[in-house]
Amino acid sequence: MDIGTQSLGICSKDSVKLLELAPELQNIEDKKRILQRKMDRSRRSTNPNKYNENGTINTKDKTKWIKSNHYIKTQMELKELQRKQREIRKQSHNKLANYVLTLGNDIKVETMSYSGLQKRAKNTTVNKKTGKFNKKKRFGKSIANKAPAMFLTILDNKLKWVDKTLKKIDTWKVKASQYNHIEDRYIKKELDERWNDFGELDIQRDLYSSFLIMNVNDDFETINRDLCFEKFNDFKVLHDIEVQRLRSIELPLALRNVI
Numbered sequence: 001m002d003i004g005t006q007s008l009g010i011c012s013k014d015s016v017k018l019l020e021l022a023p024e025l026q027n028i029e030d031k032k033r034i035l036q037r038k039m040d041r042s043r044r045s046t047n048p049n050k051y052n053e054n055g056t057i058n059t060k061d062k063t064k065w066i067k068s069n070h071y072i073k074t075q076m077e078l079k080e081l082q083r084k085q086r087e088i089r090k091q092s093h094n095k096l097a098n099y100v101l102t103l104g105n106d107i108k109v110e111t112m113s114y115s116g117l118q119k120r121a122k123n124t125t126v127n128k129k130t131g132k133f134n135k136k137k138r139f140g141k142s143i144a145n146k147a148p149a150m151f152l153t154i155l156d157n158k159l160k161w162v163d164k165t166l167k168k169i170d171t172w173k174v175k176a177s178q179y180n181h182i183e184d185r186y187i188k189k190e191l192d193e194r195w196n197d198f199g200e201l202d203i204q205r206d207l208y209s210s211f212l213i214m215n216v217n218d219d220f221e222t223i224n225r226d227l228c229f230e231k232f233n234d235f236k237v238l239h240d241i242e243v244q245r246l247r248s249i250e251l252p253l254a255l256r257n258v259i
Contacts, residue, residue: 001100001109002176002209003152005142006254008096009206011214012103016207016238018246020254021146022092028085029145035078042071089147090154097155105159108167108213108220109152110176146254169213173221176209181228194258201236204243206258211235 002009003021010017044051046066052058067075100107143149156166169176178186182198189205196203215227246259
């Protein structure tokens with residue numbers, strides 16, 4: 001499996017899939033945004049002294065924040081939505097974990113530091129295409145919403161019932177997102193580069209990473225290149241079927257940038 005902040009690439013002997021994590025949450029996120037904007041408007045109207053002319057919070061004002069009845073009611077609605085969100089997320093992860101287990105119980109996945117991905121970037125960078133400064137915020141919101149670490153915990157707990165565990169490969173040594181088994185070299189890509197160009201072949205990056213992870217040796221640090229050549233044609237057939245499926249449907253927001 002190649003797991004991201006919002007999606008999951010799966011490669012097995014009989015199936016290749018690119019799925020969104022907890023897709024049922026999008027409607028709730030939309031409702032939460034509406035309530036949060038409503039709360040912000042109410043907070044600003046009842047606490048004008050707490051804000052500067054440019055709209056930022058006035059940190060010098062130490063008086064107590066005033067909450068109107070309208071604000072408190074909206075706040076309770078938001079808390080109820082967040083409770084529903086937690087329950088739906090857990091149910092969705094359980095459902096996805098059950099599907100993954102139908103494909104097999106020998107499961108490999110990259111080790112990921114989600115806490116590191118949630119932190120703001122330290123360095124200021126420029127977008128090569130637009131020339132504008134890139135935002136320093138990273139994946140905090142999507143990780144909090146999709147909870148990929150929770151999904152892995154649920155899957156690992158289910159595996160323990162059959163005396164198995166998730167096999168975690170070394171991300172830094174394997175470098176599945178950079179390796180090209182045909183040329184036997186590592187090619188560093190930008191985050192927005194979602195396709196691998198193999199001459200006449202275009203392979204979706206997340207699906208190819210899951211294919212490479214499937215063919216990692218038992219040391220969990222190196223890729224078995226011979227196995228990659230042996231299984232690549234079968235993978236390519238299943239890959240094309242999945243890409244065609246994704247292009248035939250209206251993609252959710254989480255997958256629009258990867259296909």
